[in-house]
Amino acid sequence: MSNLPSLELLIEQFRRLPSVGRKSAERMAYSILDYSEEEAMLFANAITEAKQNIKRCKVCHNFSEDEICPVCADEERNRSVICVVEDARDIISLEKVKSFNGVYHVIGGTISPMNGVTPDDLNIKSLMHRIHNEGTEEIIIATNPTVEGETTALYISRLIKPLGIKVSRLAYGMPVGGELDHADEVTLMRALEGRNEL
């Protein structure tokens, strides 16, 4: 193997990708050797171009190829409701549902003293700036249901509630189509706590 340094380098690059082990990385690298030079060039260009073209929206920090992302640029969206998410890829998941017509704000992580992430490291200042300037009526906090996500949700909610703005949190409970039998204890506890009257 060490006799093919170019292949070794390529395998290393594939190994850096999420959930790719040595064996998978090897198979991926070999598959590139079966590509035509043109196909390999297309792949290489896709990587550099995605990196060069995709920036962050100046308003909400969503992925965007323009200064302002398509959600923020859309005149039809309700600017008075902002959904706060940890990561830009969460927006893509939420947009697939097609049931939210407000706008988003990507804070870029969660407060985590263990990892040295303080509120100042997140896009919270720009969120407060938007709230003060855009006539926001409701903030939906959609951080993940983890310890850090909950801490961050609580922090943001305490910051915003005194301004008289409605703050809500995504509902957590049984996944639709799931079975009680398979639900973990925390999920079940949340489902019980958040029960609705019929």
Added chain:
Amino acid sequence: MSNLPSLELLIEQFRRLPSVGRKSAERMAYSILDYSEEEAMLFANAITEAKQNIKRCKVCHNFSEDEICPVCADEERNRSVICVVEDARDIISLEKVKSFNGVYHVIGGTISPMNGVTPDDLNIKSLMHRIHNEGTEEIIIATNPTVEGETTALYISRLIKPLGIKVSRLAYGMPVGGELDHADEVTLMRALEGRNEL
């Protein structure tokens, strides 16, 4: 999503890789967005350079960055024993075992009338040429234990045996239906040691 054509293109490229589905391809593409421009460039270059630098050995059709692969160029290897494999990546698996000191010949596939692959499509002529010119004493056929692999082994054996050369086949230490690429090193070593004369 359709609002990020560069990202869509990159996801498509990742999906072409072996065993990568839509969800994995998305995760891989997003991870590139977290790379620095330099890191993305390194990855892109690794792809084009592997494709450009890695050629086929003029003697045995192994992967090589030079005209002659390191195995064929190695003076210590026993040139009188040639191990015949389907694919160049099989050589990498066999070399890991470190128990074979002969040389290789990559035929580049298997005889498969169903897929229109005839002996003329494989590197069998160049194998015969080597046998006639290199003083070969033994041929170890290490095609995969599949129907096509067996057919190919039989075909080659029938071609070579009349020349009075010893022809052997890897032992079935490997699970039938499996591929060399996936076999663990011990299994491969057993298969080498227990090879049978055809």
